Amino acid sequence: MSAIVLSPSKNLKMEENDAGVSSSQESEGCCSQSSRKVTLGSMIQTERVKHLSLSEYRETNENSELISQINRVIHRSRKCAVLTGAGISCNAGIPDFRSFEGLYRMVKEQYPDVNIRSGQDMFDISLFREEEKISVFASFMENLYSHTIQAKPTKTHEFIAHLKNRGKLLRCYTQNIDGLEEMLGLQMSKSRDADQSFSIQWKNLDVVQLHGDLTTLSCTQCFKVFSWSRHWKRCLKNGELPVCPKCLEKNNRRSIEGKRCLGHSGMLRPNIVLYGENHPNADFITQGLNMDINRGKPDLFLIMGTSLKVDGVKRLVKTISKQVHDRGGLVILINKTSIGDCNWHGIIDYQIESDCDEWVTELKKHMSDFFLSQQQLEKVRQMKREASELRKRQREEKQLLSQSSQSPTTPPNSPKKRKTATLPNEKSIPKLKKTKSLCMLPSPEEMFSMSPRTTSSVS
Structure with missing residues (x-):
């Protein structure tokens, strides 16, 4: 879900902190542009948002070279920041509350006389000013929760989990409240542990829930967090x-002790952040965002399934995009509907107009190696190393064979060839006798004694 927004006061604080980060970077002057890394990403960065249609690419192969370059940038990225919205959960069976179909229509059928103009109105804190609208809010949230617990993660959720498994995910910031990423083993930012340091908690987080968590309930007074139960589900x-129950127990205990009651007990409602409401973890998120920007070194920013209507999210996108561009990376938006270009020139490089799951499927088709698990990747690397060693041994054996074919075929102990143009004289005969054991030919004396005619003439 992408309707809930950070509160105005907390948003201002986040804006001030972001401005502090950006001002220190802007103090470096115009030289920051020239100091950007020269990478494939920096070479295809754009000054104006460029729109690419995935359906046209499939049908006409238009912009195929550009899309191939974008895919290579994604493949080579080391640290990827991700921002997700309601568009990645629609294929999981969670209806889009913004449209007049789905949940909004169901609630209007149940409460036809209540003045609710759109699904977005059901995420406004003003609902708690009227008793009747509280009933609408409770019914709507129970209906949404029922859809959520039956939903399964989509291909886009699996893609984010794969980035984590490959060690490429810096952080996923989500506007959704369904918590489907948790089903894939990703660590969610549900509540802050006071016993752990900030750096340890933030380092262990995979998904930062900007607008809260629908899978838990919280008290409107003591802010204690509870899990859903069947009884509370029926109530909503x-x-x-x-x-x-915590507020009720506390008041009952004070009453037994004869102390003054603290007033009305708090009510349980989904642990989400409504329009016009303070975000309980705004300071924590702001501090973590600054850490990701200063130390995370993101070189790719993927924005998926959101039209970027929320002010706080707009500031987050602009802040992360600047860091990604300075590192020679790309900012890519994958969303069905087009965004207003004038606000995003120089911030977003490309919008791929497509369903997020379809884009992930297309990416997997062209970059199958990128989607290998870490174990599969290690196995492929091991096979490549073994193949390389085998080729090296084959080259060495071939080289030895070629050297042996060029060497003499005579035995290694055979003497060098002698020039025998004339018969040896008598002085050389004893020397030839010494080499008899080395030469297979008979000596001159033996040669002479072989001919009877010659022997008789000599005598």
Whole structure:
């Protein structure tokens, strides 16, 4: 879901912190542009948002070279920041609340007389000013939760989990409240642990939930977080917010002790952030975002399934995009509907107009190696090393064979060839006798004694 926004006061604080980061970077002057890394990403960065249609690419192969270059940038990236919106969860069976179909229509059928103009109105804090609208809010949230617990992660969720497994995911910032990433083993930012340091907690987070978590309930007064139960689910379905058991227990204990009651107990509602409401973890998220920018060194930014309507999210995109561009990376938006270009020139390089799952499928078709698991990747590398060693041994054996074919065929102990143009004289005969054991030919005396005629003439 992408309707919930950070509160105005907390948003201002985040904006001030972001401005502090950006101002220190801008103090370097115009030389920051010239100091950007020269990479494939930097060479195809754009000054104006360029729109690429995935359907046209499939049908006409248009912009094929450009898309191939974008895919290579994704493949070579080391640290990827991701921002997701409601568009990545629609294929999981969670209806889009913005449209007049789905959940909004269901609630209007149940409460036809209540003045609710759109699904977005059901995420506004002003609902708690009227008793009747609280019932609408409770029914709507129970319906949404019922869809969420039946949903399964999509290909896009699996793609984000794969980035994590490959060690390429810096952080995923999500506007969604369904928590489907947790089903794939990703660590979610549900609540902050006071016993752990900030750096350890932030380092272990994979997904930062900007707008809260629908899979838990929180008290409107003491802010204690609870898991859903069947009883509380029935209460919300009937349009009622259940009483917080912790507040109720505390008041009962004070009453038994004869102390003054603290007032009404808090009510349980989904642990999400509504329009006009303070974000309880705004300081934590702001500090973590600054750490990702200063130390995370992102070189790729993927924005998936969101039209970027929320002010706080807009500032987040602009801040991360600047860091990615300075490192020679790309900022890519994958979304069905086109965004307003004038606000995003120089911030977003390319918008790929496509369903997010379809884009992931197309990416996998052209970059199958990128989607190998870490174990599979290690196995491929091992096979390549073994093949390389085998080729090296074959080259060495071939070289030895070629050297042996060029060497003399005579035995290694055979003497060098002698020039025998004339018969040896008598002085050389004893020397020839010494080499008899080395030469297979008979000596001159033996040669002479072989002919009877010659022997008789000599005598």
